[in-house]
Amino acid sequence: MATVYEEHARIFKAFCDEKRLRILELLRGGEKCACVLLEQLDLGQSGLSYHMKILVESGVVESRQEGKWTHYKISEKGSSYAGTLLKELTTPNAIKEEKDCCKK
Amino acid sequence: MATVYEEHARIFKAFCDEKRLRILELLRGGEKCACVLLEQLDLGQSGLSYHMKILVESGVVESRQEGKWTHYKISEKGSSYAGTLLKELTTPNAIKEEKDCCKK
DNA sequence: ATAACATATCGAATAATTTTGATATGAGGT
DNA sequence: ACCTCATATCAAAATTATTCGATATGTTAT
Secondary structure, three states: OOOHHHHHHHHHHHHOOHHHHHHHHHHOOOOEEHHHHHHHOOOOHHHHHHHHHHHHHHOOEEEEEEOOEEEEEEOHHHHHHHHHHHHHHOOOOOOOOOOOOOOO | OOOHHHHHHHHHHHHOOHHHHHHHHHHOOOOEEHHHHHHHOOOOHHHHHHHHHHHHHHOOEEEEEEOOEEEEEEOHHHHHHHHHHHHHHOOOOOOOOOOOOOOO
8 A cells, every 4th residue: 555655756766866867868869678778787687677667667668578678768658747746746735824833 | 976867866866755755745835944844744853854955955945044943945946947857857869769779 | 398588586685765862053042 | 151942963773775696487489
């Protein structure tokens, strides 16, 4: 049972790690097979798999199986959702509660 | 010496933790004094201070000193920068490198 | 079915983050 | 100056994330 906070945190975890930011940068150049990512990154096979899982579960990246190879690309839907969510989380509410808390 | 990846990761760390998302939610209601945050959250004084430091260093939150009290609010500038950055990190490059890597 | 290869999963080791309590710093009031 | 209160910092413990190597799963070809 995950709170909405955990769900949201999971999305932004995609952007919180150096290795994953590097992967995203590579994917900005277009869909890439895992083998390409492997040779461009300082990561072992299981390490890449670990990070790709986090990226895919965040929704920011999507994967496509083609025979034994897996291809990854940035999900337009997922990343635009992340953007929308970020804006939501940082936009003031309608309700303005201007209560002074601490007497000066 | 921090890489650009670390710099970017630091910004999104604001959104990667349940407690910090809760704090942001409270700040959406307007500027809040630390004392208010403390009573609304399941956090001790030093724990709040720890998370606020991360939020402020991400640029998403800004703080204002008023006598002995510190007031926090969402930084419009910082959060719009985070939004812009997120979009950048997930938008395809102009350069399309469509090289087939693995022969089928 | 077996072999060869790509990826996923597991467990242990390591590293990073978070929590907690104690103490330090810094501001305001007496 | 002292005292009080708010916040920051520190160090240790607890928790979580990441890495790495070994093994498992799944796909294709023979």
